[in-house]
Amino acid sequence: MELAKNNPTLINKKNIMIWATALVVVVAVSFVPVIFSRYVIYVATLALLYAMLTASYDLIFGYTGQLSFSQGAFFGLGAYTSALLTLSGGLNFWLALPLTVIVGFIIAALIGSPALRLRGSYFAVTTFFLAHFVYLVFLNTDKLTGGPMGLRNIQPPDKLWFIDFSQMNVYFYFVLLFTILVLLFLYYLIYKTEIGRRFVAIREDQDLAESLGVNTSFYKVLSFSISGALAALCGSLFAHYFLLLHPSQFAWFTSEMIVIMTLVGGAGTLIGPVLGAAVVTFILELFRYAPELRFIIWAAALIAILVFEPKGLMGMAKRIRFRRSQ
Amino acid sequence: MTDILEVKGLKKQFGGLVAVNNLDFTIEDGSRTGIIGPNGAGKTTTFAMIAGEHNPTAGSILFEGERIDRLKPSVICKKGAARTFQIVRVFRQLTVYEHIIMGAVAGKSCFSTCSYQTDEIEHLMELTGFENDHDKIAGSLTSARQKQLGLATALATKPKLLLLDELMAGLNLSEIERSLLILRKINEEMGITLVIIEHVMRVIMGLCKKIIVLETGQKIAEGTPKEISENKRVIKAYLGKEEKAYAGN
Numbered sequence: 001m002e003l004a005k006n007n008p009t010l011i012n013k014k015n016i017m018i019w020a021t022a023l024v025v026v027v028a029v030s031f032v033p034v035i036f037s038r039y040v041i042y043v044a045t046l047a048l049l050y051a052m053l054t055a056s057y058d059l060i061f062g063y064t065g066q067l068s069f070s071q072g073a074f075f076g077l078g079a080y081t082s083a084l085l086t087l088s089g090g091l092n093f094w095l096a097l098p099l100t101v102i103v104g105f106i107i108a109a110l111i112g113s114p115a116l117r118l119r120g121s122y123f124a125v126t127t128f129f130l131a132h133f134v135y136l137v138f139l140n141t142d143k144l145t146g147g148p149m150g151l152r153n154i155q156p157p158d159k160l161w162f163i164d165f166s167q168m169n170v171y172f173y174f175v176l177l178f179t180i181l182v183l184l185f186l187y188y189l190i191y192k193t194e195i196g197r198r199f200v201a202i203r204e205d206q207d208l209a210e211s212l213g214v215n216t217s218f219y220k221v222l223s224f225s226i227s228g229a230l231a232a233l234c235g236s237l238f239a240h241y242f243l244l245l246h247p248s249q250f251a252w253f254t255s256e257m258i259v260i261m262t263l264v265g266g267a268g269t270l271i272g273p274v275l276g277a278a279v280v281t282f283i284l285e286l287f288r289y290a291p292e293l294r295f296i297i298w299a300a301a302l303i304a305i306l307v308f309e310p311k312g313l314m315g316m317a318k319r320i321r322f323r324r325s326q
Numbered sequence: 327m328t329d330i331l332e333v334k335g336l337k338k339q340f341g342g343l344v345a346v347n348n349l350d351f352t353i354e355d356g357s358r359t360g361i362i363g364p365n366g367a368g369k370t371t372t373f374a375m376i377a378g379e380h381n382p383t384a385g386s387i388l389f390e391g392e393r394i395d396r397l398k399p400s401v402i403c404k405k406g407a408a409r410t411f412q413i414v415r416v417f418r419q420l421t422v423y424e425h426i427i428m429g430a431v432a433g434k435s436c437f438s439t440c441s442y443q444t445d446e447i448e449h450l451m452e453l454t455g456f457e458n459d460h461d462k463i464a465g466s467l468t469s470a471r472q473k474q475l476g477l478a479t480a481l482a483t484k485p486k487l488l489l490l491d492e493l494m495a496g497l498n499l500s501e502i503e504r505s506l507l508i509l510r511k512i513n514e515e516m517g518i519t520l521v522i523i524e525h526v527m528r529v530i531m532g533l534c535k536k537i538i539v540l541e542t543g544q545k546i547a548e549g550t551p552k553e554i555s556e557n558k559r560v561i562k563a564y565l566g567k568e569e570k571a572y573a574g575n
């Protein structure tokens with residue numbers, strides 16, 4: 001009650017309903033490996049990875065209001081960093097993972113500090129070229145990344161006690177656990193600390209936020225860095241699941257995809273982008289056997305969403321609930 | 327009495343346009359000062375420089391004896407100088423309550439939770455007439471109310487000096503009366519120094535002990551309301567065309 005009083009619209013009945021629904025979804029999802037085939041488990045693991053990635057993107061885009069097209073680049077940086085730390089560096093995965101997160105944070109901070117001085121579309125365009133630059137680095141530093149040949153022989157995470165991560169089911173639960181941890185971390189950051197309020201203030205009106213005492217340049221970089229660090233975490237988990245990295249996995253389309261997933265789910269709702277990522281991953285898999293149609297149908301659907309439901313799935317859910325209550 | 331603000335030789339040039347030129351004035355701690363002048367006189371630009379939004383082309387600004395020109399707005403706000411904007415600026419998607427809390431927490435350097443006093447926020451809401459609007463969405467208020475919300479939020483930063491830029495624009499007579507009462511309370515009970523830009527003469531004349539008159543970026547007069555209303559140059563430059571200045575706003 002105390003918190004409810006302090007945060008009248010952040011924690012209320014509506015949000016409790018959303019989190020209850022999320023709990024049901026988590027329980028349902030955790031049965032996937034028990035019931036379904038290897039292929040479904042594979043798709044579900046990818047969907048979870050993208051859900052985590054999209055949730056981390058929602059921090060900088062949905063909550064802090066900075067449209068960026070470089071989330072896929074940080075995802076790739078994380079994947080290559082983690083793979084190289086274990087392959088060339090000979091590190092244990094369990095050491096490489098946190099190191100990768102730190103590397104992601106630092107690189108995002110280094111890039112964000114100058115880039116976030118730009119506003120709106122100028123920043124967005126900068127991140128677009130940044131992502132392409134990172135892709136070109138993956139492609140052209142043959143000695144380090146294997147260039148167009150890619151990186152092979154990446155190993156699954158080292159055994160932890162008796163847990164064998166080379167098992168598909170085990171890896172699925174492993175990723176599920178991380179997804180939930182990342183979501184809880186973001187939830188805590190956004191709703192429970194005053195940092196989240198500052199992110200929202202920047203999104204709503206940067207000049208007003210600054211005039212009220214928010215160090216906007218610092219908090220924008222902080223948001224971008226946390227977002228980048230979590231993307232790198234997803235990259236690490238991806239590398240040691242897919243076991244094979246290629247620059248094309250992190251080309252511009254990956255970053256665009258994350259933006260699209262966020263829009264489909266509803267930016268700035270945290271849970272929306274997670275659903276968006278899951279829905280989009282499964283839809284794209286459905287069209288796997290008609291690759292030439294895949295992106296045409298997809299583009300049409302996207303335009304339809306943006307025209308008819310710009311607030312995405314969460315906007316749709318809200319409207320349906322509103323209509324019912326009348 | 328000591329001066330809380332001291333502006334010396336202030337100048338702002340936008341390309342070829344000199345918006346503020348060689349401006350000097352001081353603001354006494356705890357006082358109420360009005361700044362008037364026709365549209366484009368450089369009033370808002372002066373506020374923007376004090377608040378750190380624009381860097382002055384020349385001159386200096388001292389707040390409590392310390393140079394603040396070239397500091398960032400957030401730093402200046404934390405030192406105790408807050409402002410409201412002439413154009414309406416609100417966090418549109420927040421509720422009124424969250425909006426005011428934003429003022430209370432924005433400048434805190436802590437990373438911890440809930441560092442504001444609930445009763446202080448409630449008191450502020452009552453003072454500024456938002457006590458029944460906790461859950462209203464800021465973006466849905468009328469623009470006149472949004473400006474009042476800007477005042478409440480700026481107050482939540484606990485300023486020593488408050489710069490108010492055309493706060494009353496768009497209010498009707500009874501709302502102006504209420505707003506005047508609020509400003510008096512803010513000044514007399516909370517001890518906050520007020521500097522206000524206003525086109526409504528009743529407000530300036532009734533509220534301020536000192537008035538500064540700007541025209542094309544320069545100070546053309548300074549004095550008590552009585553002195554200003556009798557100043558020939560002011561009458562010629564501004565008061566004589568009050569209707570026009572008002573309509574053009």
Ligand SMILES: Nc1ncnc2c1ncn2[C@@H]1O[C@H](COP(=O)(O)OP(=O)(O)O)[C@@H](O)[C@H]1O
Nearest residue numbers: 340343345363364365366367368369370371372
């Ligand atoms: N950011 C800016 N860039 C260029 N010119 C500006 C800018 N801000 C204000 N001006 C110009 O400076 C002059 C003073 O404007 P302003 O301070 O807003 O006047 P006032 O508030 O007294 O009406 C005007 O001629 C205005 O057009």
Ligand SMILES: [Mg+2]
Nearest residue numbers: 369370371412
């Ligand atoms: Mg003005």
